[in-house]
Amino acid sequence: MGALRPGAIILERFQVEAILPEETGGFSRVCIARWLDVDDARKGRVALKLMRVQIEAKSDQEAKRLNETYKRALHNEVEILRQLHHPGIVRIYPIFAKEGGMPYLAKAVDLAGQPWFFAMEYLGGGSVEAMVRQRGPLDPRLAAEIAYQVATILDYVHSQGYAHLDIKLSNVMFRRPIADLQQPDIVLIDFGSAQKKQLRAEVEAGALVYLPPERVRIRQGAPPEQFVDKPAADMYSLGVSLYRMLTGKLPFTGKQSHVETAILEQRPTAPSSLNPELKQWPDLEQLVLHMMAKNPEDRPRAKDVAARLDRLFPPPRLPALETEEMLPLLYRRQARWRRIAAGSLAFNAFFVVVLLFVAISASSSVGAAFAPPEQTPPTPVPVEAGGDAEGREGRPNAPVLSPSPSPTPSAEPSPTPSFTPPFTPTATPSPKPSPTP
Numbered sequence: 001m002g003a004l005r006p007g008a009i010i011l012e013r014f015q016v017e018a019i020l021p022e023e024t025g026g027f028s029r030v031c032i033a034r035w036l037d038v039d040d041a042r043k044g045r046v047a048l049k050l051m052r053v054q055i056e057a058k059s060d061q062e063a064k065r066l067n068e069t070y071k072r073a074l075h076n077e078v079e080i081l082r083q084l085h086h087p088g089i090v091r092i093y094p095i096f097a098k099e100g101g102m103p104y105l106a107k108a109v110d111l112a113g114q115p116w117f118f119a120m121e122y123l124g125g126g127s128v129e130a131m132v133r134q135r136g137p138l139d140p141r142l143a144a145e146i147a148y149q150v151a152t153i154l155d156y157v158h159s160q161g162y163a164h165l166d167i168k169l170s171n172v173m174f175r176r177p178i179a180d181l182q183q184p185d186i187v188l189i190d191f192g193s194a195q196k197k198q199l200r201a202e203v204e205a206g207a208l209v210y211l212p213p214e215r216v217r218i219r220q221g222a223p224p225e226q227f228v229d230k231p232a233a234d235m236y237s238l239g240v241s242l243y244r245m246l247t248g249k250l251p252f253t254g255k256q257s258h259v260e261t262a263i264l265e266q267r268p269t270a271p272s273s274l275n276p277e278l279k280q281w282p283d284l285e286q287l288v289l290h291m292m293a294k295n296p297e298d299r300p301r302a303k304d305v306a307a308r309l310d311r312l313f314p315p316p317r318l319p320a321l322e323t324e325e326m327l328p329l330l331y332r333r334q335a336r337w338r339r340i341a342a343g344s345l346a347f348n349a350f351f352v353v354v355l356l357f358v359a360i361s362a363s364s365s366v367g368a369a370f371a372p373p374e375q376t377p378p379t380p381v382p383v384e385a386g387g388d389a390e391g392r393e394g395r396p397n398a399p400v401l402s403p404s405p406s407p408t409p410s411a412e413p414s415p416t417p418s419f420t421p422p423f424t425p426t427a428t429p430s431p432k433p434s435p436t437p
Helices: 060-083 128-135 140-159 213-219 230-247 256-265 276-280 282-291 302-312 324-370
Strands: 014-019 028-035 045-051 116-121 172-174 186-188
Touching (some): 028 060, 045 060, 128 172, 128 230, 230 302, 276 282, 282 302
Antiparallel strands (some): 028 045, 045 116, 172 186
C-alpha cells in the first residue's frame, strides 16, 4: 500500500493529481483526482475527501477511538449531503453503481491505513479566503453578494433542520474562477461538522476565531445542552466572514486564551476603523455587528440577512458597465467587437468573390471542353432522279460530279450545327450540269 501522493491510483478508478494543504485539527484530507474512465481529464476531475488516519497517538486505544470518530464524521457528512439538494451546496458523486450499501463511500485499500473517502465535484475557482489573502479587503458590493449567496444557502440548510457549524471563508468556494464584472457562483463545502439535533461533543469542529460565544463556553467545559440555537451560531460565523471580507482582518486574533476571552467579553473593532471606505455604508457596518451579537437571540436569521443586503445593495450589486468608472472599458470592448465584426465581413466578402471567380473560370473551362469543333459545310452531291444522297433507289455507283461554283452567300450566315450529324444533309440542287464523259 502506497502513500497519498500525486500519481497514486485509488481503486483503479481515480488518479491523484494534487493534494490540498493539510489543515491542522481537521479529520480529513482533500486531494484533486480524475476519473480514469473519462478521456477528458478536465471534465473528469473530482475532489476526493479522505478520512485522516490517526497513527501517531498516545496509545493504540486512543488511535482507534479517533479513527472511529473520524469515520463517523465522514459518514455523517455523506448522509447529510445526500439529503440536501441546493445549487449552492457541493455535489457528491457515487463511486460504485450498486444497489444497497454505500455507493458514495468507499475504502481506499491502495493507500496506507486504508482510509474511507468519497468523491465530490471539483470547484476550480478557489476559496474566498484565498482571494482575501491575495487582494486584501474586497469591494463592498462583491463582499455583499458573497454574503448574500451564503445566507440564502444557510436559509435552505436551516429549513431542512440542519446547521453547518463550520462557516468560514475557506469553506466558501467559487465554482469557477471569478473575473471582473462577473457574478460569482458560490458553493458551500465541508459539512463534516453539520448537525441536526444533538451536538457530537467528541468532534471538536470549527475554527476558534469564527466560533460564537456559546460554543466557546462549551470548549471551556460548559455542558453541550446549553447549545440549543445552532442556526444562530452559523449567523455569527457568517458575520465574522463578512467582517474579514470587508476589512481583510479577523475581529479577534492572538493566543487561544486571548481570543476566547475577546469573543466572550469584547466588542469587535468597527469595520470602518479598519477600512475607511465603509463609512459611506454605515448600515452595512451595523449589519455586521448585529450578526456578531453576543446573545444568540439578538442575531438576525439567514433570510433577514439576505433581505437587508438586498436593501443595502440592490441587485445587480457588482459594478455595472454603464457606471462612469466602467465606461472606458465598455468603449474598448465595443470598439474591439466592431473591429472583429468588420474584419469578419471583409473576409466573408473576399471569400465570396474568390468563389465566384473560381465558379466562372470553371464554367468557361467546361464550356470550352465540350464545344464542337468548327466544321466546313459539306459539298453538295448531285442525286439521280429517284435516288437519295446515298444512291438508294437510284443507279448504283453513280459517278461523282464536279461541284458547281458555290452560290453567293446570303446576308444571314448559316447557323453552325451544335453537333456532328450522323448523315449528310440533303443539299438544295443547283442547276443540273452536263455530266463529264
